[in-house]
Amino acid sequence: MTFGKGSHLHLIDGSAFIFRAYHALPPLTRKSDGLPIGAVSGFCNMLYRYIEANTGADAPTHAAVIFDYSGKTFRNNLYSAYKANRPPAPEDLVPQFPLTRAATRAFNVACIEIEGFEADDIIGTLSHQARDAGGRVTIISSDKDLMQLVGGGVEMLDPMKNKRIDREGVEEKFGVGPERVVDVQALAGDSVDNVPGAPGIGIKTAALLINEYGDLETLLARAEEIKQPKRRQTLIENAELIRISRDLVKLDCDMELDFTLDSLEVKEPDTEKLLAFLSEMEFRTIVKRVAEKFNVEAPAIPDAPAPSAASSPDAPAAPETKPFDTASYEKVTTMGALERWIDAIYARGYVAVDTETTGLDEMQADLVGVSLCVEPGEACYIPVGHTLGEDDLFGGSNLVDGQLSKNMVLDALKPMLEDESILKIGQNMKYDAKIFARHGVRVAPYDDTMLLSYALNAGIHNHGMDALSERYLNHTPIPTKELLGSGKSAITFDKVEIGKAVEYAAEDADITLRLWQVLKPRLHAEKVTTVYETLERPLSPVLAQMEMAGILVDRDVLSRMSNAFAQKMAGLEAEIHELAGESFNVGSPAQLGEILFEKMGLEGGKKGKTGKYSTPADVLEDLATEHDLPARVLDWRQLSKLKSTYTDALQTFIHPETGRVHTSYVQTGAVTGRLASSDPNLQNIPVRSEEGRRIREAFIAPKGKKLISLDYSQIELRILAHVANIESLKQAFRDGLDIHAMTASEMFNVPIEGMDPMVRRQAKAINFGVIYGISGFGLARNLRIPRKEAQGFIDRYFERFPGIRTYMDDTVAFAKEHKYVETLFGRKIHTPEIGAKGPQAGFAKRQAINAPIQGSAADIIRRAMIRMPEAIKDLPATMLLQVHDELIFEVDEDACDQVIEVVKDVMETASDPAVKLDVPIEVDAGIGDNWAEAH
Template sequence: MTDSAAPETTDRPLTQDGPAIRLWMIDASAYIFRAYHALPPLTRKSDGLPVGAVQGYCNMLWKLIRDMKGDDGPTHLVAIFDHSEKTFRNDMYDQYKANRSAPPEDLIPQFPLVREATAAFGVHCVELPGYEADDLIATYACKARDAGGEAVIVSSDKDLMQLIGPSVVMWDPMKERRLAEEAVFEKFGVAPDKVVEVQALIGDSVDNVPGAPGIGPKTAAQLIGEYGDLDTLLARAGEIKQPKRRETLIEFADQIRLSRELVTLDCNAPAPEPIDDFAVRDPDPEALAAFLDRMEFRSLRTRVGDGKAPATNGTAFVARPKAPSAPVATPRYGQVAEGPAEVQTVDTEAYACVQTLEELDQWIARATEAGVVGFDCETDALSATHAGLCGVSLAIGPNDACYIPLTHEHPPAADAGGLDFGGETDAREPLTQIDKPEALKRLKVLLENPAVLKIVQNGKYDLAVMAQRGIRVAPIDDTMLISYVLEGGLHGHGMDELARLHLGHEPITFKSVAGTGKAQKSFKHVELKPATCYAAEDADVTLRLWRLLKPRLAEARLTTVYETLERPLPAVLADMERAGIRVDPDRLKRLSSEFGLRMAELEQQAHDLAGRPFNVGSPRQIGDILFGEMALPGGRKTASGQWGTEASVLEELALTHDLPRLLLEWRQLSKLKGTYTDALIEAADPATDRVHTSYQLAAATTGRLASSDPNLQNIPIRTETGRQIRQAFIAAPGHVLISADYSQIELRLLAHIGDIPELKRAFAAGIDIHTATASEMFGVPVDQMDPETRRRAKAINFGIVYGISAFGLAAQLNIPQGEAGDYIKTYFERFPGIRSYMDATKVQVRETGMVHTVFGRRIHIPAIHSKSGAERQFGERAAINAPIQGAAADIIRRAMVRMPGALEAAGLSTRMLLQVHDELVFEAPEAEAWRAIPVIKRVMEGAAEPAVALTVPLVVEARAAGNWDEAH
């Protein structure tokens, strides 16, 4: 819209007799924080100035300007900012917003730059000392409405929903959703004019509005609906039947009235400027170009051009309300949704199959302009390091997605519907696809563009696949990890489950396009049409999930958890997986042969003891021998009618009988042979002898990583056979392996979290913690400690962390249960802080269903609400351990994220290969290992800082050797 086309402005208020006001107000402060959290940190290359929030804000503002063109677009546009933290509400209540932390340090210098950006795009800026942006939005909305026009509030802030009504609506720019009266009822259960009364009751933890303790949204809506308004409710509070509710309303009546004053927006705030000044205008091209050049936003400047945005398919969105969908329960944090928040239509027929470079260029251009793109790749194998790339899919919006096939082939003749070419050349028409090197060359520009956010689901795999082809995909947001941060422990985080949960959509299954069993074919043999539907849907659904889930991080105050513990890790793990670790295949083969021979010996000895041959790998036959024929005590039959022969049963019997002992040894060797020696030989790359494990980030609720294909985290550490397997992991020629392991990190964290003075003193002094514990418990001087007493203290130390019982400790130490119970009682008497921590944790998990780590990670414990008493007890034990184990997992994640940069900054070529819970394994050139170890120790020992200042020191033991066992 040009200046000449702008609506006529006058000094008088515009009314229905004059030009109709269509005032759009941007909640600029919300835009800033959303922009800050949407992309990774970005600095201006020339001087290192943080500009990530400015760039994100510019992208969002430009999209809004571009989309708003049309007959129903705004006549007036303004961005409204918060002026300062202190407002008139602080005079009413000095604790208002008192619990809000200061803005991030790298965001503070970007606030004035955002205001400059707004002006550069030709949008008016308004702010007012002593008032919040929400008050100005309320004031201008009322002025526009009273002048016979309409107001559109560009925000999703629930606090602004009280303004919705005739001629006032909201527009959620992230979900591209119009919010009117029905959205208010869906959110609060009342009409807009009753929102402040509901908010007065429920309060607001974010703004520190007190409300009525114990009254939640549903109860508040029910009470207001029943009594009509807040004043009537408080006047008649004595009539309420529920005692606790009645007492709360009577006791906290003044607090509730104060809360109403705090949440009510001021529609009569002084208007700094008249609405006439906000008339829509195009930006000054020179001023806009100068600003973007100064910020070094070259890609954005290319997209923006002269700033005169053409109309797009997004025009006039305010005038087209969405068809109302059936109300469905939206999940609160800590709960699993009972149904999708909004059922979305996925039209797989609308997807495009990109088969020419011209089409590819168009999609790349559109994705670049959008600034956010869903991304997924399809391969012909599960191993990212060895998979062939079949194609790539992109998504720009709902049902606006494509698949770019690169290496699809016709299936072999035998699989092609019975076609037989009689030995002749395949007569089928070749598939139309883009030249793979040329396509990757062009996609590289998009996928490495720092101004375009790539949205992935379990993106570590995609990052590794593309890195194998020289493409470093960044920046990314991962919907699997966002879901994991929000609701870890409540449900799975795979794309299909999230699509069902949040979109009400059942995605196309792999087997429906590739078949199952022996008939299953490689994805590269899937025809292009079904391949397009399947692959493009992945990108489309992933982008939709991101639009729904990403805003919830800020609402739940979990953005820092995601940004520091989850988002950076896929790239780090992808590099580790690609590097792999070298194994000695000859040594593994010898071990496998030795294990096999020893298993044969054990099998023969078992037959001799049983008096007849039997299958030592058959639980049924073992049960019949032990309990049926030998009549050993303690036999229990399972629900299937056969004898239980699990490890715990055999371990108990092995104390007094030889046959169970032989069977346990045979089982261990069988597992080691099948899971490690044989499997590692099979898994090793024949060209490099390196094994490439795969890490799962969202596997454990505590944040611990899991390893698979092969699993390298469960190799026994203390047994001789386990050590022999670790000796088969070797360094490359001219290199050494470095093992760096946190020493007793969980006990150190218990001392910090539980605030245990005795343990803190021991750790600070560097005294052996088990010796110190034994001395406290049994009164033995440290210098006179005997090994057996220390061993008992060690068993209790570690057992307490996992909620061990007297029965469990008795079994572990082979002592009477009563004596074990006395040990535990003495332990709690000597360390009362541990009992206090455990009791407080149980109360917390019963009330909230979750616990937290010191870094803010939420760990949901659904078992705590089970109808089964045994499951609830399990939930309590899990809750006690989770903050400790979770904090340890968070610390090593923080160390892993920082490690590559620290090694590079030190000029080292040492690289990280493995993570095994509290241990990191590196490969370093022999000549630099002595320099690498101090860097590794410094990063690991300081990993908690600056987020958490631990009151106990973290200690890392690290050494270098030619194989993993000697380095450990």
């Protein structure tokens, strides 16, 4: 086919596909020889999905995948530092580059790379040639450098967002049309590619200048006219550098190519060659999909050996099941159809379940529908709450016709959902369990694919359904935005047309069942069955009960605190202005930077791309060791955060019916096993400052009840003493000594008796800071003391406890060898960055050292929480909150002592019988009318 009018050329940015694939998948290796193939696997799946999706009127007639050629290009001759800051490609990615080229050719798609030129230049040249020949061009990339090509029949498609970028999209990104993108980039520069640009000028300023003066050369010729002195001087002094930058970012669209557009015509793959390549890579799932698509026999791939316990958790092939077909899912609108599904569930013995609701708040969202799946590819959706989107005259919602009654559906499902012989499978099942619980249905037992993934892969990837589906099923779920939209125009699920809802909701249940089939068998192979069955799965229903109970919050107390914080902030502002010698906006980092680094002349100021100073907390903490003004600003910022994040925001989370705050706990929020909480986050209420501690006064007990707080005492130091086998620390705990006070006495040469609490708090910072690899620099910042003094504390600490250094070194060595560390209870915390170089190296080592200690502490309180419902079932007590090492209960006034005795026993023996610690575990208890009093 001759390229011309009516032709449509697709140009795929191959490098972008490779890096997206590499970072999206775990580090896979070919089983037969250990060859890294993760990026190749992802690349093949992306290319196959691209080919499958491009049908119809918008399909390409011609296509090519364009790659960067390794080595220097003509731009390095223009500017030797071009791309000098870019790190080398990851070691395991390098051998995969040629394989992605081979994959492209195997799919029978043109594969192009040219020595001395970047992929962008080739794309630019082909775009111009195609446009001049009268054809259309779609560039499949999100690279901003390619936006200069848009227009005249050339558009871009961002494959990550599935968003088309036309002239308006370019103007939204750069503030100018495509023809002036190069001018803006020349001024703004690019730190990634080390394009210098004009110092202090960013995209917005550059666009403003180009729009005012028309083009770059005119701007540089008339730079003397610019009123702002700094901007004027920058342009005059850096004119030549700006012109070099323009030459670096401008694409060469006139390359001489040794092939024609006609040679890029789309062709069907040669199935024999394609399957041979995919089989050689040992890609079982895509081999089966390709064979089914072209109706040929799939070649046999030898079974891989079973993974060893120490092997990295490579993603297995998806189960051999039918492809996804959303059109096959059933809409259930009769009781007869629902009964058939229930019969099928009892025959199978398990079912994947998902709910659709009007929002993300489980305590207030309405149930819209339920989806079920008993076999891969066989799923249904039962709509019960879809509305017409308009209220009737009496303020009620008009339900769409043809739906079953919500009560009838729940009455039919309840026996099955509560049947102990039927396993319910969900993704983040705690959410669905709470929705059902609000309707009188107690779901049990259940498996959770999110928790299965977490037990297997903590530290490797996230555990959301979309990510897991991409990773393990090679399937991209229907995006939520397609149904609900986004921003102000977004709708709730009850307004979604039922036909679309069936496809989306049933697909979720189908995906969940398939994920369960992939992940559940891996527990035994990876030796984490105990972690899942004793720490993760049984904790989920306990958390659901706590979340539904909520904690009573006094709105008036929060309101009074907000007012008090506002007054104190005003006082601090006045003090800051006096220290500065002038008034300025304390909340403006730029204005603060000018005061600190220009007016006061302090060291450490750095300007960002906008040309303005950055004043993050770490910079201010360094300065606060020697100057009062930054210290006062830190105090002001802390109050501002307390006011906005807690005393103001907490009021909006008070449930209108219960008067309580119902936080949501996230089991998978931290790789160590620590819980996180959200909406609102109650884990991060500051307790180091008096103001932060006061916020807890708003959390109260109802009349006739008390709050009791039980808190593990120095649990992580006790675990450190055990795992590092430090006899002096173990003996100190056995003798009941206060470790922080002991450290304070050693470090600060003060007696333990009558010690100043602030001195003890400083010692606590040293204890925990040193355990987690804090530097003298970091400790100085935390304590606001000189760095030399802080380093002296650290040196003396290791002299006193040399076993801690040994533990640290041994743990890092283990992590480097195995790519994971373990808690005392067998939880694997993967450390994929442990071999990193540069700034990441120190962080990765500290994380590896921290994880076994913090993770073991998290496992201990998990074990206590799991045992707690049974222990207190006959007592007038309700477990409400978990905050790090602390549990909060609401208890009848006359039962506090009895409850404390029972709860302390559960918490102090939580590690038994799995682990017998060499040090005693101790729990501190308190009682009060509010959380502050109890703690």
